[in-house]
């Protein structure tokens with residue numbers, strides 16, 4: 407055990423590992439904050455759908471050989487997020503089907519485009535990376551850390567400033583609108599933040615696993631806590647802790663000696679935390695009675 | 696001077712007309728009861744007044760000074776999803792939001808107001824409970840408290856007595872009467888309780904299939920005796 411700790415300490419003395427850890431934690435923080443809103447708006451799978459859309463956009467950007475893929479991916483994803491989330495609750499049923507359609511459609515098209523026009527030799531590897539998270543998180547540069555830091559600060563700021571409005575709009579949109587709160591603007595804000603977080607988080611766990619980062623912390627918190635503030639805080643803590651643990655675990659030597667995929671490890675830790683919280687929730691229920 | 700004027704309103708959904716030819720106006724301090732059988736369009740009218748629905752035709756004009764953020768509203772149904780984590784206090788506080796202010800926390804004044812209203816409605820002991828775990832009547836009281844919190848000029852209640860026990864209903868009518876008389880807040884109440892409507896309201900709007908009635912309570916009583 408102490409040997410493993412030593413090894414982690416050694417690894418963290420490398421800037422690339424440190425950067426991965428910082429970026430991972432920042433992304434997890436944003437995703438888990440956002441997760442509470444999305445879960446409560448019954449939009450859990452928006453993350454999944456949007457990341458597929460982002461994958462499609464990424465494929466096009468790769469083929470167009472843009473120097474900075476974000477320039478295409480981000481606007482496209484934000485646009486789709488706004489279209490899907492704009493109507494809030496009212497679009498629920500329609501939104502679901504549209505989302506599935508869009509998601510699968512862009513996934514297929516993206517894969518097709520990469521295969522047809524891709525220039526690189528290793529198509530399967532590229533695709534696997536975008537779907538399950540890249541190892542590129544280990545090759546992050548300082549600018550990436552800065553981008554993530556700014557994003558995280560922005561999301562955090564939005565949640566602190568508009569915490570009450572976000573609660574009101576998620577709890578009862580009609581009442582909020584009736585009493586003069588600009589629900590459209592807040593839905594727009596939530597949609598934009600969602601898209602940004604998804605695109606950034608794709609780097610960490612890939613587009614297939616992204617929902618986990620968004621929903622698990624929120625669901626875990628909701629098992630134990632019954633008020634909004636506690637759930638938001640707990641979700642953020644769970645998200646950050648799981649990311650921290652997951653990244654460290656993926657640095658450790660695996661029993662089979664093979665490389666451990668970071669994204670999947672983080673998700674596995676999240677799953678474990680969720681199970682523990684579900685048990686605590688059950689225990690609480692029984693002891694209360 | 697009229698606070699709210701509706702002219703030749705036509706209500707409905709996707710082209711299907713629910714009620715039409717509604718013309719009425721209310722002044723500051725009025726107490727309007729909206730009566731009518733199930734499906735006659737009362738809730739639809741309420742939502743149209745609140746601009747949640749668009750009227751098919753006709754117009755609604757608000758007097759100067761009656762902004763949307765001065766209105767309190769109690770919806771007939773509030774679809775809250777299972778296991779939504781929200782405490783009673785959080786929900787009632789959200790009624791304060793329409794006061795604006797850039798400071799991202801509720802002020803002490805807001806919190807005191809909420810506490811007072813919770814006491815009035817006899818739910819102070821529930822403040823930290825989870826909303827979803829309350830009984831139907833308790834939930835109704837919480838939403839009522841939220842509506843009262845948001846009210847500054849006008850209070851619109853869609854069947855506020857639904858789910859309340861006898862004592863609760865009586866208390867509710869007293870509270871509403873009091874804020875109407877003492878604070879001169881305009882009340883619009885949708886109700887199936889004719890007796891209470893006739894004894895408290897100053898005006899009655901009766902939505903009917905063929906034609907609707909609008910007038911003072913005296914006129915309504917006179918018409919009903921004929």
Ligand SMILES: Nc1ncnc2c1ncn2[C@@H]1O[C@H](COP(=O)(O)OP(=O)(O)OP(=O)(O)O)[C@@H](O)[C@H]1O
Nearest residue numbers: 708709713731732733734735736737738739740771
């Ligand atoms: N969202 C909706 N979409 C389509 N039609 C609707 C919708 N809501 C209500 N209606 C229809 O409009 C009519 C009026 O409904 P409304 O809810 O206004 O009645 P109400 O007078 O409030 O009845 P109640 O006394 O039962 O509350 C009904 O026939 C109903 O079927």
Ligand SMILES: [Mg+2]
Nearest residue numbers: 737738739771
């Ligand atoms: Mg109704």
